Amino acid sequence: MSDKGKITPSILPGFMELLPGEQVAFNGMLDSIKESFELCGFLPLDTPVIEKAEILKAKGGEETERQLYAFKKGENELALRFDLTVPFARYVSQRMNDLTFPFKRYQIGKVFRGERPQKGRFREFYQCDIDIVDKDNLSLAYDAEILSTTYTTFERLNIGGFLIKINNRKLLTGFIESLGLNEKLSKILRNIDKKDKTGDESVKQELSNMGCSSAQVEKLIKFINTDGTPKEIIKSLAALNIGNENFQTGLEEMQEIVKYLGYMNIPVSCWKIDLSIARGLDYYTGTVFETILKDYPEFGTICGGGRYDNLTEYFTSQKLPGVGVSIGLTRLFDQLSERGLIKIDGSAILRVAVLPLGEYMELAYGLVANLRKNNVSAEVLLLGDGLKKKLSIVNKRGIKFAAIIGENEIKNKVITIKDMESGEQEEVNIENVVDYIKKA
Amino acid sequence: MSDKGKITPSILPGFMELLPGEQVAFNGMLDSIKESFELCGFLPLDTPVIEKAEILKAKGGEETERQLYAFKKGENELALRFDLTVPFARYVSQRMNDLTFPFKRYQIGKVFRGERPQKGRFREFYQCDIDIVDKDNLSLAYDAEILSTTYTTFERLNIGGFLIKINNRKLLTGFIESLGLNEKLSKILRNIDKKDKTGDESVKQELSNMGCSSAQVEKLIKFINTDGTPKEIIKSLAALNIGNENFQTGLEEMQEIVKYLGYMNIPVSCWKIDLSIARGLDYYTGTVFETILKDYPEFGTICGGGRYDNLTEYFTSQKLPGVGVSIGLTRLFDQLSERGLIKIDGSAILRVAVLPLGEYMELAYGLVANLRKNNVSAEVLLLGDGLKKKLSIVNKRGIKFAAIIGENEIKNKVITIKDMESGEQEEVNIENVVDYIKKA
Numbered sequence: 001m002s003d004k005g006k007i008t009p010s011i012l013p014g015f016m017e018l019l020p021g022e023q024v025a026f027n028g029m030l031d032s033i034k035e036s037f038e039l040c041g042f043l044p045l046d047t048p049v050i051e052k053a054e055i056l057k058a059k060g061g062e063e064t065e066r067q068l069y070a071f072k073k074g075e076n077e078l079a080l081r082f083d084l085t086v087p088f089a090r091y092v093s094q095r096m097n098d099l100t101f102p103f104k105r106y107q108i109g110k111v112f113r114g115e116r117p118q119k120g121r122f123r124e125f126y127q128c129d130i131d132i133v134d135k136d137n138l139s140l141a142y143d144a145e146i147l148s149t150t151y152t153t154f155e156r157l158n159i160g161g162f163l164i165k166i167n168n169r170k171l172l173t174g175f176i177e178s179l180g181l182n183e184k185l186s187k188i189l190r191n192i193d194k195k196d197k198t199g200d201e202s203v204k205q206e207l208s209n210m211g212c213s214s215a216q217v218e219k220l221i222k223f224i225n226t227d228g229t230p231k232e233i234i235k236s237l238a239a240l241n242i243g244n245e246n247f248q249t250g251l252e253e254m255q256e257i258v259k260y261l262g263y264m265n266i267p268v269s270c271w272k273i274d275l276s277i278a279r280g281l282d283y284y285t286g287t288v289f290e291t292i293l294k295d296y297p298e299f300g301t302i303c304g305g306g307r308y309d310n311l312t313e314y315f316t317s318q319k320l321p322g323v324g325v326s327i328g329l330t331r332l333f334d335q336l337s338e339r340g341l342i343k344i345d346g347s348a349i350l351r352v353a354v355l356p357l358g359e360y361m362e363l364a365y366g367l368v369a370n371l372r373k374n375n376v377s378a379e380v381l382l383l384g385d386g387l388k389k390k391l392s393i394v395n396k397r398g399i400k401f402a403a404i405i406g407e408n409e410i411k412n413k414v415i416t417i418k419d420m421e422s423g424e425q426e427e428v429n430i431e432n433v434v435d436y437i438k439k440a
Numbered sequence: 441m442s443d444k445g446k447i448t449p450s451i452l453p454g455f456m457e458l459l460p461g462e463q464v465a466f467n468g469m470l471d472s473i474k475e476s477f478e479l480c481g482f483l484p485l486d487t488p489v490i491e492k493a494e495i496l497k498a499k500g501g502e503e504t505e506r507q508l509y510a511f512k513k514g515e516n517e518l519a520l521r522f523d524l525t526v527p528f529a530r531y532v533s534q535r536m537n538d539l540t541f542p543f544k545r546y547q548i549g550k551v552f553r554g555e556r557p558q559k560g561r562f563r564e565f566y567q568c569d570i571d572i573v574d575k576d577n578l579s580l581a582y583d584a585e586i587l588s589t590t591y592t593t594f595e596r597l598n599i600g601g602f603l604i605k606i607n608n609r610k611l612l613t614g615f616i617e618s619l620g621l622n623e624k625l626s627k628i629l630r631n632i633d634k635k636d637k638t639g640d641e642s643v644k645q646e647l648s649n650m651g652c653s654s655a656q657v658e659k660l661i662k663f664i665n666t667d668g669t670p671k672e673i674i675k676s677l678a679a680l681n682i683g684n685e686n687f688q689t690g691l692e693e694m695q696e697i698v699k700y701l702g703y704m705n706i707p708v709s710c711w712k713i714d715l716s717i718a719r720g721l722d723y724y725t726g727t728v729f730e731t732i733l734k735d736y737p738e739f740g741t742i743c744g745g746g747r748y749d750n751l752t753e754y755f756t757s758q759k760l761p762g763v764g765v766s767i768g769l770t771r772l773f774d775q776l777s778e779r780g781l782i783k784i785d786g787s788a789i790l791r792v793a794v795l796p797l798g799e800y801m802e803l804a805y806g807l808v809a810n811l812r813k814n815n816v817s818a819e820v821l822l823l824g825d826g827l828k829k830k831l832s833i834v835n836k837r838g839i840k841f842a843a844i845i846g847e848n849e850i851k852n853k854v855i856t857i858k859d860m861e862s863g864e865q866e867e868v869n870i871e872n873v874v875d876y877i878k879k880a
Binding site: 003006007008009010011012015016017018019020023024026027038039040041042043044045046047048049050051052054055058069070071072073074076078080090091093094095098099100102103104105110112114123124139141145148152260262263264265266314315316317349350361362364365366368369370372375376377378379380382383396397 | 443446447448449450451452455456457458459460463464466467478479480481482483484485486487488489490491492494495498509510511512513514516518520530531533534535538539540542543544545550552554563564579581585588592700702703704705706754755756757789790801802804805806808809810812815816817818819820822823836837
């Protein structure tokens with residue numbers, strides 16, 4: 001057979017496409033995240049994949065513009081969303097009068113970034129976002145609610161131990177200001193943000209290169225490495241006696257959030273204060289946090305978020321402070337998959353295969369219809385000659401039960417139900433098959 | 441407050457974006473469809489939104505090209521998928537050696553068509569597709585399986601009575617050939633396909649305009665209006681004594697499918713043979729069908745599908761016949777919504793609102809944590825001064841239970857649980873609250 005003259009079936013580099021078994025596992029994670037978000041009272045939202053380019057470009061930024069899939073159709077300048085946060089800011093600004101505040105929403109969907117493809121980087125990937133916004137003011141209880149939902153989500157996702165590292169931008173900013181380094185603020189933040197990847201020495205070197213004195217460098221490095229329990233860290237921050245207003249506000253906010261996290265019974269093994277967390281995105285104004293997997297710190301940040309006060313400022317004069325978090329599921333799945341940590345299991349879909357051994361099609365299809373009516377997934381297996389071959393197919397596909405209809409069964413008005421895991425089989429009266437399977 | 445200098449927050453025309461209550465209802469339909477597909481043993485699949493343009497253009501067609509969102513990024517010619525069928529054909533051709541055949545897959549996702557926006561037409565909309573493909577040959581039992589899954593899906597969707605209208609392209613083709621109208625075949629099929637919208641007279645007129653004789657026109661109109669039970673129609677088709685090979689094969693296929701639909705216990709009120717069904721898409725080669733809502737025939741076709749033998753021919757020489765169906769959910773939801781047939785119900789997400797009347801935050805957040813741990817969706821309601829105001833908010837949001845924590849409750853170590861639907865309330869021991877709610 002020659003495929004000459006055919007178009008080679010392929011996809012673009014940087015796009016994830018899974019085999020069915022992998023897809024079942026991926027959807028399992030997606031559903032688990034969705035359930036956790038709903039358990040915590042977040043409402044679903046779905047915004048268009050295609051937005052007006054001016055909306056997505058509102059905030060600007062060289063990197064965003066370069067990565068943006070932007071194009072023209074008719075008279076319109078269009079673009080594909082590169083995150084779910086900007087469309088959310090647009091949505092809340094647009095539908096303000098139709099929403100109840102504080103507005104808690106989740107959105108799970110694909111976003112698009114035309115990055116240079118490299119290992120672990122995707123051009124199309126799923127983000128799973130939650131955000132809470134309110135008019136004028138938003139209680140710090142909601143920062144804690146986002147952290148608590150993050151905890152619930154990873155706890156239920158069951159991918160091993162995780163650690164939520166929490167900081168407050170105002171603490172960092174205030175400390176840097178107290179060192180008289182106001183003018184280098186954003187450069188220093190960007191540098192600190194890279195600490196986990198590059199290490200202390202590299203951060204020190206770059207701070208020196210920026211023109212920080214060695215005393216300033218030492219103080220900064222000591223500060224971002226402050227270690228201890230939340231209470232200990234708060235105590236040592238207070239003991240620094242820094243009068244800077246940002247610093248003091250940050251400290252109060254941190255204390256408040258720590259108080260709420262206690263109320264919410266989040267195990268202390270799952271979170272800590274980490275003063276080196278800065279977050280790359282410049283719209284964060286208060287609480288910031290990142291999550292890592294304890295057994296796989298090399299995965300890096302598997303979700304990140306924080307408080308933002310001005311995200312809607314391009315669209316409305318109404319003040320709409322918010323706090324949120326985003327999980328990059330495609331990359332996480334890819335990393336887990338690469339380590340063999342994803343269980344590929346076809347049985348997740350089909351529970352019963354009905355095996356007619358001969359011309360018993362009417363009975364076979366009738367049984368399948370009855371099972372489906374009773375919410376048991378089932379199908380007739382037409383493949384394979386003979387019982388042995390048929391059972392080996394059922395086994396290979398990971399289907400839990402085989403329902404066998406042969407000459408003997410017809411004679412005795414029974415169906416043989418074989419449990420493929422235990423290997424045990426039983427003859428069950430035709431009328432009782434659905435009940436038998438449902439109870440099993 | 442002035443929004444001068446701000447970008448007006450808005451979306452493009454032809455894109456659907458819902459309010460949270462509507463989104464809950466939409467997701468309910470989406471989830472129901474997904475569950476039905478899985479109940480019938482279809483495996484999930486997710487292909488990229490962005491494909492190589494040459495893949496999507498493989499089949500060609502002027503309308504497709506005009507509607508395609510195509511653009512360039514770097515060196516690549518890209519396009520957004522306009523259906524889920526072409527990406528599926530590409531996927532099966534590409535991953536043939538990794539798949540088990542017959543391969544049953546479902547895919548639910550957005551597709552994109554740059555149509556002129558008009559009422560009921562969307563540029564971005566959800567398609568919910570199932571397909572079954574096999575190598576070389578595909579049993580007609582699978583045509584029936586697709587019809588049976590369509591039945592299961594609409595039965596469970598619970599949107600009123602529906603009718604699946606079934607035909608076979610070979611019957612139509614054979615009959616037209618038997619009239620000696622081979623050369624006008626595709627024109628005639630396109631004309632017949634419009635019958636439901638335009639009526640018999642218009643079809644007649646156009647057939648005459650094409651150059652059909654009045655005898656041919658009468659025969660064709662009589663044929664496509666053949667009415668009766670499936671058995672009666674099959675009998676009258678046989679009685680036509682048409683020797684044409686396509687016609688005879690079509691008749692045999694139809695008989696076989698009718699037999700299977702009987703085995704599957706699909707109520708005869710839900711399906712009929714309708715010889716006027718042609719389907720617009722030219723890749724169908726056998727079974728074709730459409731579904732309408734009995735109470736809302738003016739909605740038109742809410743899903744359509746059929747058998748195709750050559751869909752993968754642009755990508756591979758391996759013969760991969762298939763059969764499938766596609767539900768256009770965005771349009772259906774829009775139509776149901778417009779008639780007020782969508783129940784907007786916020787309660788679908790949140791089950792319990794915890795109302796601390798004073799400084800009982802620790803207890804309130806602890807209770808919420810405990811409820812969530814036990815899979816009961818819950819949150820602390822911070823809004824509203826006083827019990828009356830708080831209860832009115834809970835009521836307005838459609839939340840099922842209010843858990844009230846006040847001075848009296850603290851004293852007696854109870855929590856008052858109010859059922860917002862019945863209005864009844866009960867004092868429940870703090871340790872028993874989770875059980876009480878789970879049992880309610």
